[in-house]
Amino acid sequence: MTQHLPLETLIDYIHGELTPEADAAVHVHLTACPPCREEYAAEVQLGEALRASARAQEVEFPSMIAARTWERIRNARPGPLASLAIFLRPAIAVPLVLAIGFGAYFATPLGHAAKHDRTINASYYLEQHAGQQASDPLAERGPVPVMESSLVDTAPPAGGPNDANDAIH
Amino acid sequence: MGATRSPNEPPSADQAAFLERAIEQYGKATYNFAYRLTGNESDARDLTQDAFIRVYRAWKSFQPGTSFLSWIYRIVTNLYRDELRRRKGRFIERIPEDNVPQEFGGQRPLAVNPIDDYVEKQLGEPLSKALAQLSPEQRQVVILADIEEYSYQEIAEIMGCSIGTVRSRLHRARALLRRLVERARQQL
Secondary structure (H helix, E strand, O other): OOOOOOHHHHHHHHOOOOOHHHHHHHHHHHHHOHHHHHHHHHHHHHHHHHHHHHHHOOOOOOHHHHHHHHHHHHOOOOOHHHHHHHHHHHHHHHHHHHHHHHHHHHHOHHHHHHHHHHHHHHHHHHHHHHHHHHHOHHHHHOOOOHHHHHHHHHOOOOOHHHHHHHHHO | OOOOOOOOOOOOHHHHHHHHHHHHHHHHHHHHHHHHHHOOHHHHHHHHHHHHHHHHHOHHHOOOOOOHHHHHHHHHHHHHHHHHHHHOOOOOOOOOOOOOOOOOHHHOOOOOOOOOOHHHOOOHHHHHHHHHHOOHHHHHHHHHHHHOOOOHHHHHHHHOOOHHHHHHHHHHHHHHHHHHHHHHHHHO
């Protein structure tokens, strides 16, 4: 038994990370080698001390962590992509709404109905006008405007001034 | 993480219930793990909060039937590593890893009753101080292997490294720990 076990092998042995053959060989070696056994015991104690220390220093979970976690989730600011989407939302939404509006106007019966109503009204007036023309040809240009009528009324009677001159003369 | 959600998206009942249950069942373990990693309450609180927010956002990526504790320890480990990277340059905590090849075999210095008082908690404080002097990676691996008693494979998954890395870190960490504890004992 001239060769002692490397520390690495002992550490792997303690953690159960050796192959079954190597594990068995270390086990046999330890039973026959007091210095390696001592080293092994020191490594085992280190592990136990670490666990004991961790247990002794174990701390309770602060409730504020849960509260702050939820708070941060609620108040989380959107990421760059989400921010960009928010920024572009009006630029996307406005043309979209307009497109939908135009589409609805031209594609639905409502739009046609409105246009059709206007056509009927115009025809109606045209037909009425044609009817008036047919019944009264003199009223072709419609009723005489008030201004024209007043001019006619104030016009001198036929031969007025000339008659006056004739009278002087 | 394809199952992540926008933070301002209204939470579903399942998502909220998942987080509530996670905090209730694993809050203490997570906080203690964070506390051992960071060594102070303030950082442990922040780390725990960040970890649970990550759990909330990525709740759908958790695979039922697997260990939740391993999952959240992995989250905590990643967050802690990110935080250390952010602090790099203005926060010097770690000491260099012990890269000196250790000579064992026939010439190794045999421990002469080096830590026989540990179990009686006489070295609780020196042990804590020694643990605090390890590098973050070494401390993590010691906590996971010796306190939480995870296998090397599980530790590799939690820390996101190979089993060989876990093994070498643990060997160095324990050797350094013993030296630091020994030094602390002599100073007592």
